[in-house]
Amino acid sequence: MKNLTIDVSQVAPEVTQDMINKEQDNILKQLKTLTDKSGKGNDFLGWLDLPDNIDGDQVMSIEKTAARLRGKADYVVVVGIGGSYLGARAVIDALNDSFDQLKDDRKNPAILYAGQNIGEDYTYEMLDLLKDKSFGVIVISKSGTTTEPAIGFRVLKELLETKYDKEEVKERIVAVTDASKGALRTLAEQEGYETYVIPDDVGGRFSVLTPVGLLPIAVAGYSISELVRGAKEMKALTGTDIPFDKNPAAVYAAARNLLYQKGKKIEIMVNYQPKLHYVSEWWKQLYGESEGKEHKGIFPAAVDFTTDLHSMGQWIQEGERSIFETVVSVAAAKHRVLIPRDEADLDKLNYLAGKRIDEVNKMAELGTRIAHTDGGVPNIKVEIPELNEYYLGQLLYFFEKACGISGYVLGVNPFDQPGVEAYKKNMFALLGKPGFEQETEAIKKRL
Numbered sequence: 001m002k003n004l005t006i007d008v009s010q011v012a013p014e015v016t017q018d019m020i021n022k023e024q025d026n027i028l029k030q031l032k033t034l035t036d037k038s039g040k041g042n043d044f045l046g047w048l049d050l051p052d053n054i055d056g057d058q059v060m061s062i063e064k065t066a067a068r069l070r071g072k073a074d075y076v077v078v079v080g081i082g083g084s085y086l087g088a089r090a091v092i093d094a095l096n097d098s099f100d101q102l103k104d105d106r107k108n109p110a111i112l113y114a115g116q117n118i119g120e121d122y123t124y125e126m127l128d129l130l131k132d133k134s135f136g137v138i139v140i141s142k143s144g145t146t147t148e149p150a151i152g153f154r155v156l157k158e159l160l161e162t163k164y165d166k167e168e169v170k171e172r173i174v175a176v177t178d179a180s181k182g183a184l185r186t187l188a189e190q191e192g193y194e195t196y197v198i199p200d201d202v203g204g205r206f207s208v209l210t211p212v213g214l215l216p217i218a219v220a221g222y223s224i225s226e227l228v229r230g231a232k233e234m235k236a237l238t239g240t241d242i243p244f245d246k247n248p249a250a251v252y253a254a255a256r257n258l259l260y261q262k263g264k265k266i267e268i269m270v271n272y273q274p275k276l277h278y279v280s281e282w283w284k285q286l287y288g289e290s291e292g293k294e295h296k297g298i299f300p301a302a303v304d305f306t307t308d309l310h311s312m313g314q315w316i317q318e319g320e321r322s323i324f325e326t327v328v329s330v331a332a333a334k335h336r337v338l339i340p341r342d343e344a345d346l347d348k349l350n351y352l353a354g355k356r357i358d359e360v361n362k363m364a365e366l367g368t369r370i371a372h373t374d375g376g377v378p379n380i381k382v383e384i385p386e387l388n389e390y391y392l393g394q395l396l397y398f399f400e401k402a403c404g405i406s407g408y409v410l411g412v413n414p415f416d417q418p419g420v421e422a423y424k425k426n427m428f429a430l431l432g433k434p435g436f437e438q439e440t441e442a443i444k445k446r447l
């Protein structure tokens with residue numbers, strides 16, 4: 001059975017294989033601190049064991065709820081922000097047909113997202129679409145108090161209540177939140193919604209393998225047991241009993257921290273499959289919130305290639321040399337499309353006639369990698385054999401594990417996000433939220 005692989009052979013001259021090997025002791029020490037749960041933020045390490053802890057009963061319960069929503073609704077809106085939607089969206093978009101939402105013969109509901117922005121037009125247009133459609137809502141918030149999903153849920157709940165009676169509304173809403181705390185928990189209990197719990201010791205950005213990710217993924221029609229199986233395999237492949245050079249998470253953490261120390265302050269995640277766009281978005285939150293603190297941390301950025309080679313390619317090739325790339329590569333495409341032969345050959349493409357489009361994509365990938373390393377952009381390559389639930393499970397858990405190790409190498413607590421509160425405090429002060437009177441007064445003086 002194939003697995004995810006990592007290739008760090010193209011990170012020279014800044015970082016050499018020898019330097020990576022020399023990091024071995026430090027990295028394995030941080031890995032042990034992580035798995036022993038003896039480091040910073042150790043009350044948020046429940047995600048480490050999720051792949052082993054999810055049992056058949058939990059999977060069955062989630063699948064049963066998913067089947068109910070699938071049976072009732074043509075559209076299911078996932079309401080959540082940050083870690084409460086990015087994991088689900090990463091997996092669903094990676095597996096969905098690119099034109100899923102435009103197909104009339106879909107077997108599963110179209111998944112829509114709300115509460116991840118406060119765009120009034122976005123909200124209006126979603127309500128306008130759904131007003132005469134059959135829809136359901138999965139509302140997800142660990143804290144249960146985040147403003148964006150609270151607004152998103154309030155308007156969708158109101159729409160559901162105008163369309164259906166109380167009992168039917170209950171059948172169409174599922175809440176995923178804290179076991180006992182928060183406004184969403186209180187509301188769900190008052191209204192009698194079905195609920196799933198986000199464990200206390202799992203932070204939002206590490207929650208894709210809890211009902212936060214699993215329920216929407218199951219509603220979209222994908223196998224959550226395969227996803228968990230992949231994560232479980234990656235847990236074993238990144239355990240403390242695995243030698244450093246065979247542990248992809250250890251090697252990734254070592255290489256990116258060495259690059260950072262050499263002045264490579266920005267890591268660009270690269271994909272060659274548009275379906276992976278939201279995997280990069282999920283990864284950006286995972287690494288950005290985990291490492292960006294104490295005025296330290298690699299800035300996680302992302303591009304979709306070859307699309308962005310025609311917009312950002314110039315900067316990457318010849319701009320400031322403060323970047324490195326991590327390419328997420330998928331070895332095999334799911335479908336075959338051959339490039340046709342053309343009599344006139346005006347576009348001079350006949351030399352490619354009969355070749356698969358993926359072959360061209362792969363040569364673009366290889367050519368870009370060589371060009372970028374030649375241009376002073378070190379390259380890490382992470383490869384999965386194909387895009388399916390199992391390998392996505394491996395990929396997600398790999399990045400989570402490496403993030404924990406990497407944050408410890410950097411010396412920060414990778415499992416908190418105190419800085420996110422600053423904008424919220426100002427927004428509440430500006431909006432005149434009760435309890436923020438002093439802040440309101442102070443901020444008004446600055447306007």
Ligand SMILES: O=P(O)(O)OC[C@H]1O[C@H](O)[C@H](O)[C@@H](O)[C@@H]1O
Nearest residue numbers: 082083084141142143146204420
């Ligand atoms: O699930 P929630 O409590 O609504 O939080 C949703 C997101 O917003 C917060 O502000 C945090 O920065 C994120 O880490 C979190 O994933």
